[in-house]
Amino acid sequence: MSFAEVRVPTVFKKSQYLRLDVGEHTLRILDENATATDTHYVISRGGRATIKCLGEDCPICAINNQLKLEHPSTFRNAQGYSPISRRHSFNVLDRTEAKICPKCQSVTKPRGGKFPSTCPECGSFISDVETAPVNKVFLVTISDAVAKDINRISKLYLDKDREPIPLTSYDVTISVEQGTKGREMTVIAQPQRNDEVTVEEELFDPTTAITALSKEEIVEFMRGISIRDIYMARNKKDDVGATSKKEENKVAEVSKEAEDMINKLFGE
Ligand SMILES: [Zn+2]
């Protein structure tokens, strides 16, 4: 170990991602538009990850096309087939009335309007804990289906001139339930919760919400190298001065914790 190996991880502000766990999440959308990204959900020996599609240059699309040729009617079930799925990322202010565990500080959100009597993380009793709004900014990423639901809602509420009221001026609740095929999400508009919110914090960059790898790195991931190791390799390159500032930002953002969380977020 030498001093030269010590790295300062955060020059840029690390993005905080909202985990859409089972429960009710009451959010104020802060971005007027969501950032859409075509992604692939890839399961390899290197782990599971949602990765940005590289378009024409995308090795995952190349495999998909190959599988379509080889198995014209059954490619969807073929091992390694990973269709493009569009994801939408944006900043929200989490306004959920939640309980914060006095022992482990983890946040418990209501399920069906009710709270469990004990903290799901550490088992401490939380029945006497008062609820309080989370009141923090997060980046959230949702599926195309949920985005369509939000879009549909955004046209329902009209002002005096019969113009849609901007989505950023009232709260929406995303209710997450565990279905048989994964998490199911229902969007509920809360047009009565239309107080003005002021956000002092800086917003996160929604274009960084999805893991972006180079063509070579995607191939490495599919061969079984973990995203973490891929980022560490980038980090090393950076020591030689070969990586740009933008990549440095990404390196700073990724930790094992973030990787696990991204898996959770997109494994719905
Ligand atoms: Zn692709």
Ligand SMILES: [Zn+2]
């Ligand atoms: Zn706890």
